[in-house]
Amino acid sequence: MQGALAALVVGLLWGVTNPFVKRGSEAVSAKLSKLPSSGLPQQLRVWLSTPAFLIPQLLNQSGSALFIYLLGSNDISVVVPAANAGSLVVNALADLALGEPLRVPHLLLGAALVAAGVYLCGTPA
Template sequence: MEEYYPIIKKAIGFILVALCWGFTNPFIKRGSIGLEKIKRDNWIEQTLEELEFLITKWQYMIPLCFNLSGSIVYYLTLGQSAASLLGEDIGSKESWIGIAFVVIGVGLCVGSKVQ
């Protein structure tokens, strides 16, 4: 039975990721209601006002934190699974910088779709 623990652990990790990503999306959408009403002349002011609007709404931030934690669990679970053929180090500084760039890129893509 002990030989199945790593498999069960990975399966639970992927199920947790699916729940974090799929379950939180409707709540993130609901928490961002009203964002489209923000209108500013300058794109910098527009972006800052939208960020302030989203950051100050707990209805948006709590589901977003759960969603992003799903990304971290996915990263860690994938690094331990057989799907990772390269055997890369998942704790390096470069890996965390890459994660930060991905999160920023996704944020920019989402922000461009809102306008």
């Protein structure tokens, strides 16, 4: 049970940060397009000095680190579906809260794929 709850925390971290990572990436792209030339060190400096990208990315990666830890200490058939289902739902809610359009076909496809994954993980070999 603790693994499933922790996996939902992973889903929360992934789902809520995805729209912010996207917005932060757009901000970085806008900054990079204004530079006369942008070699790798300069691009890296822009990415790392843009809080709109860096903060949600670090939170997202902390969710990934927790996910990897959970995979090593819990039942994969619980952790993976719980994290992905949580991410799907929270991402849709975060998009709505940020004024993004709800993409029903994508949401339904994602839900169907998560359900198929739950079925496959729960089916004895």
